[in-house]
Amino acid sequence: MHAMVYRGPYRVRVEEKDAPRIEHPNDAIVRVELAAICGSDLHLFHGLMPDTRVGSTFGHEFIGVVEEVGPSVQNLQVGDRVMVPFNIYCGSCFFCARGLYANCHNVNPNATAVGGIYGYSHTTGGYDGGQAQLVRVPFADVGPSKIPGWMADEDAVLLTDAVATGYFGAQLGSIHEGDVVLVLGAGPVGLVAARSAWLMGAGRVIVIDHLEYRLAKAREFAFAETYNFTEHDDIVVHVKKITDHLGADVVIDAVGAEADGNLLQHVIAAKLKLQGGSPVALNWAIDAARKGGTVSVMGAYGPMFSAVKFGDAMNKGLTLRMNQCHVKRQWPRLFEHLRNGHLRPSEIVTHRVPLEHIAEGYHIFSAKLDGCIKPLVVL
Amino acid sequence: MAYTRNKPPLPETPEQLRARIPGWGVDLDRADRPAVPRERFDPDATGAHWDVPDQQPELRPRERSVEHARLTPVFGTAVPLKGVSGAIRRYSYARFSEGRAAHWLLLILADRVDVVESTLSALVAGRPDNPVAETGIRSELSHHGWSSRVGRGRADVGHLVLDPVVVAAPWVVGGAAVVVAVRAALRRRRA
Incomplete structure (x- = not known):
C-alpha cells in the first residue's frame, strides 16, 4: 500500500x-x-x-x-x-x-x-x-x-x-453566561473553540494570533473580536486594557508547543528541543486570565518540562484544566x-x-x- | 480610579448575541455538557464486551515504560527497534522513568541517530532520500512562498532561517563524528 x-x-x-x-x-x-x-x-x-x-x-x-x-x-x-x-x-x-x-x-x-x-x-x-x-x-x-x-x-x-478538541477546550473553560473568553491561536482548534464558546453563552470572544488571514477567518467563522499580537508591544497588557484591567474570565491555549511571540523561547523549545514546548502561549494565558479565572489548555506539548509560570498561576488562584479530548x-x-x-x-x-x-x-x-x-x- | 465590585458591562446583551450568533447559549447549562462530570463511571457505554482485553501476541521483545506493570494488552508495531538508535531507545526505556529528563533526551538523541542510520540504509537499498521532494520545498514556488510571508508582519519569519539548520544538524554532527573517528584511526595506524 x-x-x-x-x-x-x-x-x-x-x-x-x-x-x-x-x-x-x-x-x-x-x-x-x-x-x-x-x-x-x-x-x-x-x-x-x-x-x-x-x-x-x-x-x-x-x-x-x-x-x-x-x-x-x-x-x-x-x-x-x-x-x-x-x-x-x-x-x-x-x-x-x-x-x-x-x-x-x-x-x-x-x-x-x-x-x-x-x-x-x-x-x-x-x-x-x-x-x-x-x-x-x-x-x-x-x-x-x-x-x-x-x-x-x-x-x-x-x-x-479538530472539532471535538476545540469544543472540548471551550468546555474545560467552564464558561458561564457573559464570560469574556480569550482564545490564543486561530488554527482549526482555536477557531472551533472560539465558535463553541458562544454556544456556551460567552459574552465576548477574543482571538489572538499573528497570522492576519487566520484572524480574518476567526472574525468570519467564529464571530470573534481579533487582535494581532505583532501589532502590540505587549499583548497581555493589551488584553488587560480591553478588559478593564481585570483580564479574561477564561483563556484557551490553542497553540501549544511551537508558540511564537518570544524568539528565545521558541528557539529553545521548537528548534533546539530543550523544552517540552515553547511556553509562550501558556504563559500569556496565565498572565491574561483574571484572578480566579480558568485556563484551558488544548495546545499539544511534548513530555519534557517547559518554563511555565506556575507562581503566577498559583498567586492568581487560577484553575488550570487540560487533557487530550x-x-x-x-x-x-x-x-x-x-x-x-x-x-x-x-x-x-x-x-x-x-x-x-x-x-x-x-x-x-x-x-x-x-x-x-x-x-x-x-x- | 479604584477598581469596583461590578463586572464591566459587555458590548452586547444576551438578546443581541442570540440574534447575531447561530446557537448562542444552546449549551448554557454547564451540567448538560458532554464532558460533565469529568469522570462518569459507565463501563457499559464504551462498546467493550470484555472485562479484560485479550493480549496481543508479543512477536518480538517490545520496549515499555518502567512505570507500567506489564506490557499493555494492545500496542503498536509501526517501527520496531533497530540499529544504534534502537539500542539507545532500549536503554532509555529500560533505565529511566518518564519522570526523568534523561529518558526523553536520550529518545530525542536516538531520533537524530535514526535519521542518519535510515538515510544511509535507504541509500544502500537504492531508495535514496531526495531532500527537495521530501521537504515539499517546491510548494514555495507554487503556493506563494514569498507573498505569504513578506509584508505580513508574521512573527515566525524571524526564525525561518533556522529550519534548514534543524534539517542539516544531524548531518553536520554525524559528518564531524566520522571525520574525528577517521582521523583518530589514521593516527593510531601511524603510531
Whole structure:
C-alpha cells in the first residue's frame, strides 16, 4: 500500500509499505478515504516529539471503509464507512470506565502519561496513522462509529479531532453566561473553540494570533473580536486594557508547543528541543486570565518540562484544566450542532492534497503558505 | 480610579448575541455538557464486551515504560527497534522513568541517530532520500512562498532561517563524528 512515511525533521515521502494486518482479535483494517494533517502533526514533522521513528506513518484524523475485521469484532462489518477518533482506547480499563478515553491505560506501553494515538510517535504507543491507504484500528468495537448518512465527509474527518478538541477546550473553560473568553491561536482548534464558546453563552470572544488571514477567518467563522499580537508591544497588557484591567474570565491555549511571540523561547523549545514546548502561549494565558479565572489548555506539548509560570498561576488562584479530548464522548452533542447548523466544520478547510503530494501539503501547512488553515489528504 | 465590585458591562446583551450568533447559549447549562462530570463511571457505554482485553501476541521483545506493570494488552508495531538508535531507545526505556529528563533526551538523541542510520540504509537499498521532494520545498514556488510571508508582519519569519539548520544538524554532527573517528584511526595506524 502507499503511505506517508517520516524521513526526519521537515522531511516526509510516500512509500510502498506492507499492508497492516490484524494483530489482535478486536482489530479492524480500514481503507482510508479521507485524512487530515493536524497542527499537532507538525510537532512530529519538526522532530519535536521524542521517539518519532523514521519510517512511521502519521495521521490521527481519518475516515474510511472497513476492509477486514478481527474474530471478536461485533459492532462493525466489512464495508461499513467509519469515522475513527484519534484516541485508541480499550473501553474497559479504570480510565475508560470513567469516560477518560484519552487516558486509556491498556494501549500504550511506551508511556503511562499519555494514551494511544494513531500515527503520533512511539511515545503514544507506536501505532501507524491514517495518512495511508490502509490503517490498523485497534479495539474496533470501541472507537470507530459509522458515519451518519447525512454527514459530509469533510465534516466527519474534522470531527475525529479538530472539532471535538476545540469544543472540548471551550468546555474545560467552564464558561458561564457573559464570560469574556480569550482564545490564543486561530488554527482549526482555536477557531472551533472560539465558535463553541458562544454556544456556551460567552459574552465576548477574543482571538489572538499573528497570522492576519487566520484572524480574518476567526472574525468570519467564529464571530470573534481579533487582535494581532505583532501589532502590540505587549499583548497581555493589551488584553488587560480591553478588559478593564481585570483580564479574561477564561483563556484557551490553542497553540501549544511551537508558540511564537518570544524568539528565545521558541528557539529553545521548537528548534533546539530543550523544552517540552515553547511556553509562550501558556504563559500569556496565565498572565491574561483574571484572578480566579480558568485556563484551558488544548495546545499539544511534548513530555519534557517547559518554563511555565506556575507562581503566577498559583498567586492568581487560577484553575488550570487540560487533557487530550475524549473524542467519542463529544460526538452526540456535536452531531446535533452540525445538524442544527451551529457548527460548520468544513468551512475551515483550505487545502485538499492528494496523498502522493503530501510532502507539499506538510510544507504548505508548516510554513503557513497560501492562507493555509486546514489541509486534508485525499486518497 | 479604584477598581469596583461590578463586572464591566459587555458590548452586547444576551438578546443581541442570540440574534447575531447561530446557537448562542444552546449549551448554557454547564451540567448538560458532554464532558460533565469529568469522570462518569459507565463501563457499559464504551462498546467493550470484555472485562479484560485479550493480549496481543508479543512477536518480538517490545520496549515499555518502567512505570507500567506489564506490557499493555494492545500496542503498536509501526517501527520496531533497530540499529544504534534502537539500542539507545532500549536503554532509555529500560533505565529511566518518564519522570526523568534523561529518558526523553536520550529518545530525542536516538531520533537524530535514526535519521542518519535510515538515510544511509535507504541509500544502500537504492531508495535514496531526495531532500527537495521530501521537504515539499517546491510548494514555495507554487503556493506563494514569498507573498505569504513578506509584508505580513508574521512573527515566525524571524526564525525561518533556522529550519534548514534543524534539517542539516544531524548531518553536520554525524559528518564531524566520522571525520574525528577517521582521523583518530589514521593516527593510531601511524603510531
